[in-house]
Structure formats: C-alpha cells, structure tokens
Amino acid sequence: MSTTIEVNNKIVKKLEQHKTNLAYRTNKQQVFIIGSKGIPASYGGFETFVEKLTEYQTNFRIRYHVSRIGNDTMRYEYNGAKCFNVNVPDIGAAKAIYYDIAALRYCINYCKVRPSIQKPIFYVLACRIGPFIGTLKKQIAELGGTLYVNPDGHEWKRAKWSASVRKYWKISEKLMVKHADLLICDSKNIEKYIRETFPKYNPRTTFIAYGSDTTPSILSDNSETFTKWLSEKNLRANHYYLVVGRFVPENNYETMIKEFMKSKTSHDFVLVTNVTEKFLEELKLKTGFHKDKRIKFVGTVYDQELLKKIREQAYGYFHGHEVGGTNPSLLEALGSTNLNLLLDVNFNREVAQNSALYWTKENGNLAALIDKADQMCPQEINEYGKKAKARITEAYSWQHIVSQYENIFLKNIDI
CATH class of the missing domain: 3.40.50.2000 (Glycogen Phosphorylase B;)
Incomplete structure (x- = not known):
C-alpha cells in the first residue's frame, strides 16, 4: 500500500514539474536584467528605468529577474519581478565590474539548473565587463540564450576617470559590442556612433529611448x-x-x-x-x-x-x-x-x-x-x-518606452 502511495506521489510531482516546465516554455520569456543597483529604485537612471519597466508592464508573457547590490543573498518580488541580491566586496573602482560579473554568473547558473527555461535573455546595462564577456557569452549560447546590451553613453569621455581607466572603458565597450546579440541604444546618436565605430562587428542595434512623464507634482505652489x-x-x-x-x-x-x-x-x-x-x-x-x-x-x-x-x-x-x-x-x-x-x-x-x-x-x-x-x-x-x-x-512616455521593450523581448520567443 505504501509503495502505491509513494509511486502516486512521484507521478503527481512529475505532473506538477511538467506544468511548471510548460509554463516556462509557452507562457514566459525570461529576461534577466544586470547592471542597475536594483529596485525599488534608488536615485539613478538605470534604476528608474528598471522600476518603470516593471511598473508599466502590460504583457505578462515576460518574467523579469533583476539583480540588486545587497549585503546578503535575499530574494524577493517587486512589481512582479523576481529580484535577488548580490553581495559585493568594497574594492573601490572595480566594485561595479565585480557586481556585473557576479550578477550575470548568478543568472546563468539559475538557468543551468532550470532546463525548462527556454531562450533566456540577459540584458546588461552599460559596457563595464567587456574583457570578461567572451567566456560568459559562450555559456549564454550553450543555454540557447541571447545577450542584449545597453551601451549607455561615452563613459570613456568622463573627466573623473584616469587615462588608464578611460582606456579600459574603450576596450570594454569594443568587446561588449563584439559579443552582443543586440545593442539597445537610448539615443539615435549613440546608435550611429556604435555602427560607425565598430563596422567590422556588424553590430545589430535598435533604438529605444529613456522615458519620462509630464504629470505635475502633487504639491501645490503654496504647499x-x-x-x-x-x-x-x-x-x-x-x-x-x-x-x-x-x-x-x-x-x-x-x-x-x-x-x-x-x-x-x-x-x-x-x-x-x-x-x-x-x-x-x-x-x-x-x-x-x-x-x-x-x-x-x-x-x-x-x-x-x-x-x-x-x-x-x-x-x-x-x-x-x-x-x-x-x-x-x-x-x-x-x-x-x-x-x-x-x-x-x-x-x-x-x-x-x-x-x-x-x-x-x-x-x-x-x-x-x-x-x-x-x-x-x-x-x-x-x-x-x-x-x-x-x-x-x-x-518619451514610459508607456511608449515599455511597450517597445516588450515587443523586443517577445520577438526572442520566435527566434
């Protein structure tokens, strides 16, 4: 009798797992976002972008996973997105590089132990990890995944960086362009720059702007x-x-x-x-x-x-x-x-x-x-x-911007 119950329990578990696998395959495009400090949003452009991307989501065939800098390994849900903390040591200027690599590795491993996830998208914000992206891209390809990159602006032009750091940014940008399956540029001028600077890589690019709104402040003039x-x-x-x-x-x-x-x-x-x-x-x-x-x-x-x-x-x-x-x-x-x-x-x-x-x-x-x-x-x-x-x-309305992103992400299902 106990053997029969055991067998039945195994069958039920397999059926439940099959349902979960089917949901991943048919209903959800898994999108892993790496490079923001996380949500709920702190004060920053990429953070606000991820906040609005999840807040204004209308197509729920997409499941977002968002990395966040934290001091523990906490996982939580926010705006329907699965969020996870990445513990980053205080190593100065290299902290952001360490964070992006650790977060991307976490996402890759997350998919490796879940073979039901089909064609995951890894969306990396900014070009910080170019020298390391080649190895990581191979792992993404083995999963059947794609690498999307937001090249941000001309980070190598910023006066705060030393000559050696600016040189690193230039090299890193080149390698991120080389390995990206798609570069999503928030400026037409950045898109033009990418195409004209790296023609030998024949980069696949698209333009989707950053968003904003015109809603007045809730404060009155005499508040x-x-x-x-x-x-x-x-x-x-x-x-x-x-x-x-x-x-x-x-x-x-x-x-x-x-x-x-x-x-x-x-x-x-x-x-x-x-x-x-x-x-x-x-x-x-x-x-x-x-x-x-x-x-x-x-x-x-x-x-x-x-x-x-x-x-x-x-x-x-x-x-x-x-x-x-x-x-x-x-x-x-x-x-x-x-x-x-x-x-x-x-x-x-x-x-x-x-x-x-x-x-x-x-x-x-x-x-x-x-x-x-x-x-x-x-x-x-x-x-x-x-x-x-x-x-x-x-x-530049967030509704318009998020709709464009959803269309881009969902195209991946049919690739």
Missing part, C-alpha cells in the same frame, strides 16, 4: 513643503534658474557659472547637486562664484515630488551635459520646466528639438542667451513649455 524649502534657501518661485545633475566637469558647471556671472539677470542660479569638495574648490578658483550672491548650491533633493515642484517653479533650466545619450534629467526638465536652455550638442537636440533654446561654450554665448531669456514674455515662455511637454508625450 508647506515647497514654501519651506524656498524660505530655507532664500529663494522666490519663478525667480531662479535651475540645474539638476551630477557634479562632474563634463556637465559644464564651469561654463554655466562663468556665463551666469557675466549676465545681467536678477534671478538666482540654483544648483541641485551632490557637491564634492575637490571640484567645488576648483570652481571657486576658476570662477570666483562664491562672491556672487545669486549663485546658490543647495545640495541634493531626494523627495521626487518636491524636486518636480522645484523644476515647475523655475524661471528656466540649464542643461550642460555633453557626454552620453538620452539624459534623464533633461527629460524631467522638459516635462516640468517651461523654459529650457540646453548645450548645443547632438544628444540634446535629438531630444528637445524645437522646444528649447540652445547655447554653446563660446565666450559670452550663454550670458547673452540668459539676458535674452529674461526679456521673453510669459506667453512665449509658455509656448516653449507646451512644445516641451508635447515632445515628452510623443516620444
């Missing part, structure tokens, strides 16, 4: 949270120019500060950024900004509704980024601030088109544009705001 912030920073609504971004040289803080100081504007210049003392001291020596009471470094703002209200109530927004593709802070500014003054580079023109004003790094150019902007009438400024929001709605 206590906003008015208290204004009071603490000695500011008035609609009487300040604003910049939000990483405090790094390639975002052209030096040019923006020097030009603002040359302008005749009576508005303040508010810099929402994570100040580092070394770069701040360099700027003091080069610009003397500390002698101009209009220039105000106000620290970071992590309350996203407050940050959106700060953007909405700015007279104008400066964007000096010149490295990388579609920049999240630019999209957020276009979705919230009426008047945007952008550095005239391909990446920024591609995004904003005719919904913004443009400046160059030529001496006096931005100063003259600021003075011109000060003379614009409210109707003209509002027209720019309407164009900017229309541009976001048309090409």
Whole structure:
C-alpha cells in the first residue's frame, strides 16, 4: 500500500514539474536584467528605468529577474519581478565590474539548473565587463540564450576617470559590442556612433529611448513643503534658474557659472547637486562664484515630488551635459520646466528639438542667451513649455518606452 502511495506521489510531482516546465516554455520569456543597483529604485537612471519597466508592464508573457547590490543573498518580488541580491566586496573602482560579473554568473547558473527555461535573455546595462564577456557569452549560447546590451553613453569621455581607466572603458565597450546579440541604444546618436565605430562587428542595434512623464507634482505652489524649502534657501518661485545633475566637469558647471556671472539677470542660479569638495574648490578658483550672491548650491533633493515642484517653479533650466545619450534629467526638465536652455550638442537636440533654446561654450554665448531669456514674455515662455511637454508625450512616455521593450523581448520567443 505504501509503495502505491509513494509511486502516486512521484507521478503527481512529475505532473506538477511538467506544468511548471510548460509554463516556462509557452507562457514566459525570461529576461534577466544586470547592471542597475536594483529596485525599488534608488536615485539613478538605470534604476528608474528598471522600476518603470516593471511598473508599466502590460504583457505578462515576460518574467523579469533583476539583480540588486545587497549585503546578503535575499530574494524577493517587486512589481512582479523576481529580484535577488548580490553581495559585493568594497574594492573601490572595480566594485561595479565585480557586481556585473557576479550578477550575470548568478543568472546563468539559475538557468543551468532550470532546463525548462527556454531562450533566456540577459540584458546588461552599460559596457563595464567587456574583457570578461567572451567566456560568459559562450555559456549564454550553450543555454540557447541571447545577450542584449545597453551601451549607455561615452563613459570613456568622463573627466573623473584616469587615462588608464578611460582606456579600459574603450576596450570594454569594443568587446561588449563584439559579443552582443543586440545593442539597445537610448539615443539615435549613440546608435550611429556604435555602427560607425565598430563596422567590422556588424553590430545589430535598435533604438529605444529613456522615458519620462509630464504629470505635475502633487504639491501645490503654496504647499508647506515647497514654501519651506524656498524660505530655507532664500529663494522666490519663478525667480531662479535651475540645474539638476551630477557634479562632474563634463556637465559644464564651469561654463554655466562663468556665463551666469557675466549676465545681467536678477534671478538666482540654483544648483541641485551632490557637491564634492575637490571640484567645488576648483570652481571657486576658476570662477570666483562664491562672491556672487545669486549663485546658490543647495545640495541634493531626494523627495521626487518636491524636486518636480522645484523644476515647475523655475524661471528656466540649464542643461550642460555633453557626454552620453538620452539624459534623464533633461527629460524631467522638459516635462516640468517651461523654459529650457540646453548645450548645443547632438544628444540634446535629438531630444528637445524645437522646444528649447540652445547655447554653446563660446565666450559670452550663454550670458547673452540668459539676458535674452529674461526679456521673453510669459506667453512665449509658455509656448516653449507646451512644445516641451508635447515632445515628452510623443516620444518619451514610459508607456511608449515599455511597450517597445516588450515587443523586443517577445520577438526572442520566435527566434
């Protein structure tokens, strides 16, 4: 009798396993996302992307798996995605490289012990692990999987890196392009760069932008949270120019500060950024900004509704980024601030088109544009705001971006 029960239990278990295998095969495209710090999102572009990709998911034939930097091996579910922590030792600049490799190995091994997973997609965000990707790509191919890569921006151009690190980034980028089955570029200019720089690899590329929205802040103009912030920073609504971004040289803080100081504007210049003392001291020596009471470094703002209200109530927004593709802070500014003054580079023109004003790094150019902007009438400024929001709605809404990603991921099922 016990033998019969044992046999029946084994049959039931096999049937359950068969159902699970069938579900993996027929219903779910398994997508493993490596390279973000994880979700729930911390403050960063890739983190926000993964948060929105899972939040706005509409096609549930896709199952997302998301790596996250953590101090344990915890697994959890968030926005329907399976998330797992990767414990990364504190090894300085190489920490991000270690993390990507460890996370990708985890995902590969996860699939190895689950032969029911068919044609998994491994989507690596940024080109950090090029020298190691060849071996890992072989393992992915053995699983019947594909390697997707987001090449991000021109990381090797960033001034914060030493010459040797920039050389590593260039080599790493080349090898990631060589081994990727598909490169998903968030800028048409980055896609063009990949195709023109690496023709010998005949890279397969596609363009899917980063996303944003035009939803107003939930805070009212006279909310206590906003008015208290204004009071603490000695500011008035609609009487300040604003910049939000990483405090790094390639975002052209030096040019923006020097030009603002040359302008005749009576508005303040508010810099929402994570100040580092070394770069701040360099700027003091080069610009003397500390002698101009209009220039105000106000620290970071992590309350996203407050940050959106700060953007909405700015007279104008400066964007000096010149490295990388579609920049999240630019999209957020276009979705919230009426008047945007952008550095005239391909990446920024591609995004904003005719919904913004443009400046160059030529001496006096931005100063003259600021003075011109000060003379614009409210109707003209509002027209720019309407164009900017229309541009976001048309090409950069998260619903639109996520739909494009789902189509790309689901095509893999039929490959």
